[in-house]
Amino acid sequence: MAVRRLNHAVLYIREVPRSVAFYTDVFGFEVAAEIADRAAFLRAPGTLNDHDLGLFAIGAQAPGPTPGQVGLYHLAWEVGTLGELAEVGAKLQERGSLVGATDHGVSKSFYAKDPDGNEFEVMWRVPRAEWPGDGGGIERLDLDAALARWGADLATGAAAGSAT
Numbered sequence: 001m002a003v004r005r006l007n008h009a010v011l012y013i014r015e016v017p018r019s020v021a022f023y024t025d026v027f028g029f030e031v032a033a034e035i036a037d038r039a040a041f042l043r044a045p046g047t048l049n050d051h052d053l054g055l056f057a058i059g060a061q062a063p064g065p066t067p068g069q070v071g072l073y074h075l076a077w078e079v080g081t082l083g084e085l086a087e088v089g090a091k092l093q094e095r096g097s098l099v100g101a102t103d104h105g106v107s108k109s110f111y112a113k114d115p116d117g118n119e120f121e122v123m124w125r126v127p128r129a130e131w132p133g134d135g136g137g138i139e140r141l142d143l144d145a146a147l148a149r150w151g152a153d154l155a156t157g158a159a160a161g162s163a164t
Helices: 016-027 082-095 143-150
Strands: 009-013 030-035 039-043 053-057 075-079 098-103 107-113 119-125
Touching: 009 016, 016 030, 016 039, 016 053, 016 082, 075 082, 082 098, 082 107, 082 119, 082 143
Parallel strands: 009 053, 075 119
Antiparallel strands: 030 039, 039 053, 098 107, 107 119
């Protein structure tokens, strides 16, 4: 058996309405289904999935993730263009959710936390033909330089098909 891709993620959260508001505003997810204040299933725009993100409420007093302990570090959400990455980055900055910005050579990324402290990455994939030979590294993201090089509308990754 070969795994083809991650179909969806499910997170434990404190409050459904707060998390639904965050993910619909920042990522443009739509609500596919909601079960009172206990759970919600969200879809990314244009997805073929039943849902891309499941949210299960475990109560307002539940402790959040603890960095450095065994568990999920982050999820990576891919956008199609640098313009989309810039737009999401601005929303994350406005919300005070942004915790980092990195150039991995093969991708350009923002790191942020949702209202419950779950960390995620939002990334744009550099065209495969331009990947560094050593696989890249970790540098500070210079989004303006990336936009000057590739423009805001160059679609890569899943948005462009498998060629990039």
